[in-house]
Amino acid sequence: MxxxxxxxxxxxxxxxxxxxxxxxxxxxxxxxxxxxxxxxxxxxxxxxxxxxxxxxxxxxxxxxxxxxxxxxxxxxxxxxxxxxxxxxxxxxxxxxxxxxxxxxxxxxxxxxxxxxxxxxxxxxxxxxxxxxxxxxxxxxxxxxxxxxxxxxxxxxxxxxxxxxxxxxxxxxxxxxxxxxxxxxxxxxxxxxxxxxxxxxxxxxxxxxxxxxxxxxxxxxxxxxxxxxxxxxxxxxxxxxxxxxxxxxxDKIACQFSINGAGMGSSLETAEPRRIVLDAECFDFIDKITLYKNARPWKVVVGESLGQEACEGAQKYKVRVELGWGDSKEGYSWAAKAGVRGGKLLSADSCFRGQSVLAPEPGMRENPDINKLGNRIAEQTETVLAWTCTTFQNPSTLHPATAAVVLEIEGNQATVLTVQANGIEKEISLGDLHEGSCSMHVHPYNSEALLIHRAVPEAAYRVHLEWTDTEQELETDVYHAEIRQVNNQFAWISPVFVR
The missing domain is CATH 3.20.20.140 (Metal-dependent hydrolases)
Structure with missing residues (x-):
């Protein structure tokens, strides 16, 4: 699969x-x-x-x-x-x-x-x-x-x-x-x-x-x-x-099974239930909850997973986010990220459309409202180039930013370089593991760039196993929820066990 x-x-x-x-x-x-x-x-x-x-x-x-x-x-x-x-x-x-x-x-x-x-x-x-x-x-x-x-x-x-x-x-x-x-x-x-x-x-x-x-x-x-x-x-x-x-x-990759039966399955068994959950996230894991019959059965908090970076080579995920400013009509970006002393393994886009849920009085038809130029233009083992359009955030709780998430193989000395609309920044993964950094295009009310804190693999990848021997209902229902620190979620479909 x-x-x-x-x-x-x-x-x-x-x-x-x-x-x-x-x-x-x-x-x-x-x-x-x-x-x-x-x-x-x-x-x-x-x-x-x-x-x-x-x-x-x-x-x-x-x-x-x-x-x-x-x-x-x-x-x-x-x-x-x-x-x-x-x-x-x-x-x-x-x-x-x-x-x-x-x-x-x-x-x-x-x-x-x-x-x-x-x-x-x-x-x-x-x-x-x-x-x-x-x-x-x-x-x-x-x-x-x-x-x-x-x-x-x-x-x-x-x-x-x-x-x-x-x-x-x-x-x-x-x-x-x-x-x-x-x-x-x-x-x-x-x-x-x-x-x-x-x-x-x-x-x-x-x-x-x-x-x-x-x-x-x-x-x-x-x-x-x-x-x-x-x-x-x-x-x-x-x-x-x-x-x-x-x-x-975030495209959180999840596998969930009970005695080998995956999500969406109906399983009949009298054997102990061996429950396996694998997940690869895009940010620090905050909490994982396994539910049984719609009640929390097992809870794993991110701090218990061992989230520190090691000295040697390993994998990190780094989010580069663009936006902010006061442009309600849209602001165009051309950006490039480079990796020195390491390898760019993969990249994923986090592009948004304009935030519209339903028509409102006074809204005008605009066939190009969704023609935003959001795309990854180039990707190699050392370079990612992309273009995107961002807007003024509708409120302090509703983002209209755009981002890419880079998966990098390297160590704390590996250097990430980012260029976007005249902004240039060079920073090591070791420094990014300690914290994020931001830059602005203009002196005031400006569009900005944020390089998020680097997430080591131990903090975004997890393998969990449990065994359950207790039948509660004629059909017990198990499902799971994953929450990242950035409040991105995955809701994993149930396995139904008779």
Missing amino acids: KLFWGDLHNHCGITYGFGDLHHALEAAKSQLDFCAIIGHAMWPDMPDRTDATAFLVDFHNEGFAKLREGWEQVRAKVKEVNAAGEFVTFQGYEIHSSEFGDHHILSPSDELPLEYAASPQELAEKLAAYDVIAVPHHIGYTPGYRGINWDAFRSELSPIVEVFSKHGCGMSDKSSYPYYHTMGPKDSSNTVFAGLKKGKKFSFVGSTDHHAGYPGSYGDGRVAVWAKEKTREAIWEAIKAGRTYAVTG
């Missing part, structure tokens, strides 16, 4: 989102392996139009009509971009439901028709010939207010559930990332934990629900899939089998 990264729920200008479809697909290809561009299609139990709801009702109806008129062209473009071994696409669209919660329909078929139904379940059944699934998302909203309806949930129609997006985290009412959208707060009865306690079987995914045409926008949600190869058929098989998990943004 190989690990692939995607976004199965994001929006652009094909309905009431923003940004050109072509730019959205190019953004996805720049840092993902697969995606589905989702159009808004229907809301069977939408509120009646009144003076108070006029804007809400009108922009939804206009978006639905736009997708209906352009569906053939959208479907053809998504089909055209799909290329086995390079980049994989799926077809899909969304149905809102006050009663059952919002779902997006996904299919591997390029013949998927745009059908209408009174509920997500009815729509999935009507489209059964196209091998569809219905994915509940932003599940934590109030019951009857577009949150999930666990009583109506069916695993055969929804093998995966979106547990994180720009809306927030729906794992539990105690999770980080609360719901602050105008749709309201989280309700404990509609969280993942509530569904697991009801005996529902499903795996976890993250996706952005981004409305400005930037699939995989960093920090807004991504899905990881363990599949045999990068093809539509293999990734679809893995999704339906539940070999998925959710992350906020």
Whole structure:
């Protein structure tokens, strides 16, 4: 099995989102392996139009009509971009439901028709010939207010559930990332934990629900899939089998198994349960929690892992972050990092789109809102060059920065050089292990560059094993959560043990 990264729920200008479809697909290809561009299609139990709801009702109806008129062209473009071994696409669209919660329909078929139904379940059944699934998302909203309806949930129609997006985290009412959208707060009865306690079987995914045409926008949600190869058929098989998990943004590589059965599996055994968790993170590990039946069973804190660097050669991860300043229209960067006395093993991008979750009164259509020039231009064993666009942070708690994470093999004498828009810095990994450093482009209200503290391998890679001999329920459910110091998370899908 190989690990692939995607976004199965994001929006652009094909309905009431923003940004050109072509730019959205190019953004996805720049840092993902697969995606589905989702159009808004229907809301069977939408509120009646009144003076108070006029804007809400009108922009939804206009978006639905736009997708209906352009569906053939959208479907053809998504089909055209799909290329086995390079980049994989799926077809899909969304149905809102006050009663059952919002779902997006996904299919591997390029013949998927745009059908209408009174509920997500009815729509999935009507489209059964196209091998569809219905994915509940932003599940934590109030019951009857577009949150999930666990009583109506069916695993055969929804093998995966979106547990994180720009809306927030729906794992539990105690999770980080609360719901602050105008749709309201989280309700404990509609969280993942509530569904697991009801005996529902499903795996976890993250996706952005981004409305400005930037699939995989960093920090807004991504899905990881363990599949045999990068093809539509293999990734679809893995999704339906539940070999998925959710992350906020950093591509935390996770393997989780019980007696050899991996995430999404149902296992019948009378033997002791040997639980294995492997993870490679992108920052210092803060805490790992193994849950049994939605209660913490084992907790490992990062300080117990031995996070110090050794004197000899080893691996480090260093994040180079660009942004800040007061540019609301976008600031363009051209940057380069070099390694001297060591080797650049890999690099990963943490690029964001403009932060848009839904239309607002006064917003204008802009097909180039997602044409940001975010890309890695060159990568060798000693050099990484990239371009990106950043924006003024919307608030002191909401970043609009861009970053790359370098994996470097070296020692404390290895030197990292960074150049970006006239800024130049040369610093050793030993100094970076002691702390970060920052520089500014201009004297005041300036864009800036931050080279984060170097993370030694002992602090970002972990192998854990436990043995459990106690059966609590007819089916015990084990899942895990990983939190990094930078508040990036991974939520690892359950293994169900009878």
